[in-house]
Amino acid sequence: MKDQDGSITADDVAVLAGVSRWTVNRAYKKEASISVKSREKVMKAAETLGYVPDLLATSLATDRTNLVALLVDDFANPHKLVMMERLTRILRKSGYDTLLVNTSDEEDASAALLNASQRRVDAAVLIGVSFNDQSLEAALGAKRVKKLIVFARMSGNDNTISICCDDSASMTALTQYVFSAGYRNPVFIAGPQTQSAHLQRKEVFLSQWERTAGKRPDFLPVGSYDPKMAYDLIAKTFRGLAKSELPDVLVCENDALAMGAIDAIRYELGLQVPGDIAVTGFDDVPQAASPHYELTTYRQPLTDMAKALVDVLEGKSNSKDLNTFLGRLVTRESA
Amino acid sequence: MKDQDGSITADDVAVLAGVSRWTVNRAYKKEASISVKSREKVMKAAETLGYVPDLLATSLATDRTNLVALLVDDFANPHKLVMMERLTRILRKSGYDTLLVNTSDEEDASAALLNASQRRVDAAVLIGVSFNDQSLEAALGAKRVKKLIVFARMSGNDNTISICCDDSASMTALTQYVFSAGYRNPVFIAGPQTQSAHLQRKEVFLSQWERTAGKRPDFLPVGSYDPKMAYDLIAKTFRGLAKSELPDVLVCENDALAMGAIDAIRYELGLQVPGDIAVTGFDDVPQAASPHYELTTYRQPLTDMAKALVDVLEGKSNSKDLNTFLGRLVTRESA
DNA sequence: GATATTTTTGCACCCGCGTGCAAGAAAGTT
DNA sequence: AACTTTCTTGCACGCGGGTGCAAAAATATC
Known part of the structure; x- marks a missing residue:
């Protein structure tokens, strides 16, 4: 039995179809020069044998x-x-x-x-x-x-x-929305500050807001895009502050941070979202739609x-x- | 230049090291019979050339x-x-x-x-x-x-x-916990009912509870492990029911369902968790620890x-x- | 120093398929 | 019918490396 080890090669199909191995392979190539008859013979033989071309060998040969x-x-x-x-x-x-x-x-x-x-x-x-x-x-x-x-x-x-x-376009839209919604004292919650590959959301927001409202907002960098980290940092940073010292909106670099932020505001600061502090995110993760978060965010295409x-x-x-x-x-x- | 196309083969290394290609490959095999000298020569040559064995070719040859x-x-x-x-x-x-x-x-x-x-x-x-x-x-x-x-x-x-x-052991533990916490009117929220590959959590819970409390609980199958689906189903099922008709705990097949359940209880039924209806999950996803869910659940090893x-x-x-x-x-x- | 052992190395052939070319078959021309 | 042209097909060789065996080299034995 040829297929005792479970692998049928083009050769096996070739003998059954009564053609050469190369003809078998041609049958699988869309623009190959092969007669319809041969292709049919091959395909039928391939089916009865359960043959499928081996991608490993193909890759090796084609370098793709x-x-x-x-x-x-x-x-x-x-x-x-x-x-x-x-x-x-x-x-x-x-x-x-x-x-x-x-x-x-x-x-x-x-x-x-x-x-x-x-x-x-x-x-x-x-x-x-x-x-x-x-x-x-x-x-x-x-x-x-x-x-x-x-x-x-x-x-x-x-x-x-x-x-x-387009981080610039998206954050500009978000900035405008936040401003026109009446918020005046934002803090930007940023993610890790990497060099090679990074987001421009923070820069765009800070400068756009400065242009719009006249002053450059503060920002808080979180060590990673982890809700827990954002939670802890926000709790630590804002706990015990008077209402006047608190921001009225946290603009977060993404939803992960935003969800941590919302939890922190509610469960650590004991405040309302958006009543006391509003929150925006970025990404529109599935959880953002949950009634608990109801997160205003930006969905990428x-x-x-x-x-x-x-x-x-x-x-x-x-x-x-x-x-x-x-x-x-x-x-x-x-x- | 050999490496103009970015690929250095064992042959290239072989000529530099002054050995045969096979000796080169042997150098990479842990238990190969090769003299330390040769191995060193090969490794040095490989390093200067930046050679790494090709996994495609290896896989093809070894069928692994x-x-x-x-x-x-x-x-x-x-x-x-x-x-x-x-x-x-x-x-x-x-x-x-x-x-x-x-x-x-x-x-x-x-x-x-x-x-x-x-x-x-x-x-x-x-x-x-x-x-x-x-x-x-x-x-x-x-x-x-x-x-x-x-x-x-x-x-x-x-x-x-x-x-x-062990679904049996885990659900038994959960059942006991729920029972000893004083809950008496559970409903099991189950996931899709598949045939070939499935969970036994539902069966175990139902029978364990019956054995413990004397009556077989109801269960509610959700079409997929999607919080939203669970949310909708639970809202639809329990909305408008009198307190006495409601379960006192929802035992969910996993956390995804449990989180949807909690949201539904709070935001659709307007009830407290765990005050009015308690919820348990399974998996211990990261979100389960969030202060919003504080989910009692079971963590798999x-x-x-x-x-x-x-x-x-x-x-x-x-x-x-x-x-x-x-x-x-x-x-x-x-x- | 000659012979027997053991270690190291080289080599033919294989994994399964792709490419380019040349031979063979089929179709088209006059 | 003889000859071109076009379509199909077969084949040598290559992709990069693994395996088992035999030749070669190094080491051991008497």
């Missing part, structure tokens, strides 16, 4: 794996789950599979990256946050990685393609961004301006 | 990819994020990479699965929920998948290895389970009793 490494380092943020779902689904639709690489452990990050490159991924997509320059550099150092893409985040590195929504990613992978990305995606402000009760 | 497909179909449950983090990290530590396969789209599920098998994954790990029998069957049909593992869930299929915590998974992958799993992991009850304010 149709594999994308997705580097994630921040599993505390529920938005990552949303991104993963969207990316894997859309990538799959275009024929790509996703290698999930956990880079949350600093030590293992470069090893994991090296490993992915040894698998000759067609591209590495970073949806992490605290990618310090070493990690990025390591990624670039792995020559085998043909493309390095920073997703949903700007990149300062030239060897990198970044696909993200993830599907479009993912499609742009596919275009980049297939080399048909027209230009470099992939940082101008526009999402939409989702206004709820929290501000 | 060190790749595990992780099939996920339920991205609404934050616990999935926790599992993914844990699994990817521990698998990586043992030399495995993870292929993330999104099977949430029913149509694409089998295609995705087929694709994974074409990559000759060493195993497919299901951490999904609504795997109906077709999906499972499809997975088994893909001969190339050497092992099929159902993680954190029982499997009725014999060709499948299931690694999960994910790390141990992941390690057991590695044992299975490496073929050194002693027996079939991988369903007896014990977690611990985490008691908080919600019940």
Whole structure:
């Protein structure tokens, strides 16, 4: 029995179909020169044998794996789950599979990256946050990685393609909304301050607000996009302050921070949201819609961004301006 | 230049080191018979050239990819994020990479699965929920998948290895806790009722409670492990009922449902948790600890389970009793 | 110093499929 | 019918490395 080890090769199909192995493979190639008869014979034989072409061998021969490494380092943020779902689904639709690489452990990050490159991924997509320059550099150092893409985040590195929504436009919209809603004393809750790949939300908000309201707001950087961390920091920072010393709105860099903020305001400061302090987020994670948070936030056009990613992978990305995606402000009760 | 296309092969290293290609490869094999001198020469040459063995070629030759497909179909449950983090990290530590396969789209599920098998994954790990029998069957049909593992869930299929915590023990503990806390009128909030791979929590709870309190509780099946769905169903089911008609505790199959339940109780029924209706969950997702939920729940020993998974992958799993992991009850304010 | 052992190394062939080219078959021309 | 042109097909060789065995080198034995 040929298939006793469970693997049927093109050769097996070839003998059954009465053609050569190469004809078998041609049958699977869309634009191959092969007669309809042969293709049918092959396909029928393939079906009865349960043959499927081996992607390993194909990849080795073509130097194209149709594999994308997705580097994630921040599993505390529920938005990552949303991104993963969207990316894997859309990538799959275009024929790509996703290698999930956990880079949350600093030590293992470069090893994991090296490993992915040894698998000759067609591209590495970073949806992490605290990618310090070493990690990025390591990624670039792995020559085998043909493309390095920073997703949903700007990149300062030239060897990198970044696909993200227009932080400037989005934060401007948010700023205007917050201002016109009557808030006058905001504090910006920022995430980790990274160098290579970062968000511009803080800068945009601070300068936009200054331009609009005349004074530059304070900001509070949280060590990571973790609701708990935001909770603790906000509790620590604002506890015991008089009403007049408190901000009237916390503009948070994303929903993870915003949810921590809301909890802290309610359960540590004993205040109302939005009555005493309003809160805004960014991302529109599923939980943001819960009646408990009712978070005013900004939803990125993830599907479009993912499609742009596919275009980049297939080399048909027209230009470099992939940082101008526009999402939409989702206004709820929290501000 | 050899490396103009970015790929240095063992041959390149061989000429630099002045040995044959085979000696180069031997240098990378731990128990290979090679003189220390040669190994050093090779390693030095490899380093200056930046050589790393190609995993694609290795996999093809050895029929071992060190790749595990992780099939996920339920991205609404934050616990999935926790599992993914844990699994990817521990698998990586043992030399495995993870292929993330999104099977949430029913149509694409089998295609995705087929694709994974074409990559000759060493195993497919299901951490999904609504795997109906077709999906499972499809997975088994893909001969190339050497092992099929159902993680954190029982499997009725014999060709499948299931690694999960002891639903019986855990739910018994939970039942006892709830009963001794004085609750007498529980309703069980169940997830989708699947066949092949399912949880036994409902059955265990119902029978345990019957044994303890004398009467079999009602249960409410939710279409998916989605907080929103649970929210809507609970709102619809209990709205307008008199206090006496309401349960005093909702025992939920997992935290996702429990969080939806809590929100519904508070924001739709206008009642207190746990004052009017208490709630318990299962999984101990990060959000369960938030002051808003303070959810009493049960934490599975994910790390141990992941390690057991590695044992299975490496073929050194002693027996079939991988369903007896014990977690611990985490008691908080919600019940 | 010659022979027997053991260690190290090289090599042919294989994993499953892709590419470019040349031979063979089919279709089109006059 | 003989000859072109076009379509199909087969094949050598390559992708990068693993395996088992035999030749070569190093070491041990008497």
